[in-house]
Amino acid sequence: MTPIPREFFARPSVQVAPDLLGCVLEHETAEGLVAVELTEVEAYAGQSDPASHAYRGRTARNAVMFGPPGHAYVYFTYGMHFCVNLVCQDADNASAVLLRAGRVIEGEELARASRARRTHKAGGDHDRAGQDSAGQDSASQDRAALATRDLARGPARLCQALDIDRSLDGADVCTAGSPLRVRRRQTRAGTNVRSGQRSIRSGPRVGVSAAADVPWRFWLDGDPTVSAYRPWVARRRKLVTP
DNA sequence: GAACGGATTTTCT
């Protein structure tokens, strides 16, 4: 399985983004391979884009964006979630594509398990073994009932399903030996699947207050794993009562 | 089925 060549990512992110739809992101974990077909992405232009993490220049967190294309930029946000981007163009542009949703096509049980153990405490507390629900645990049954379409529906869910965290920040997705790779979808016969059969739609980015009018979100029309579009609304600030 | 609040890091004011 050959990863996508680096030249693919050496273009403006707004061009790379729609071409990524239908491609496959796979993570080779210690427990096995998990792969998703990308169904929803968002382009960020870098230092010229007020919605981009790179807008205000390089920091320790976003340093990977200021590097060569074809690498993963993984960030932690909202105090609990990871999101993954693929760096585009060159270091001067610091542009990237946010991977917003996908359909799990391999390692579904691993993905389900990763999504179920969601108490991902940052302190490093492992509750792997021992928590087997030998007794009646309706909560774990609810988790097992997690719909397949929801496994990677949303940028933070996608990272959970693929078990992606900051340790993969900077990972090269164009190298076959890398734990995190992007490839084109192929049939067993080895021919490319014509993902172009499905129409691509675009619209405003999600959760972005700056430049919310730029239609740089792309998704596969009608795909059930695409997150429902919610127009941006200002979060009401917590009122301080005297 | 919409709407709200909580979890709690990174960054900037």
Add this chain to the structure above:
DNA sequence: GAAAATCCGTTCC
């Protein structure tokens, strides 16, 4: 101190 490229359980239509 506040907001952010979010998700989830709860609450109230």
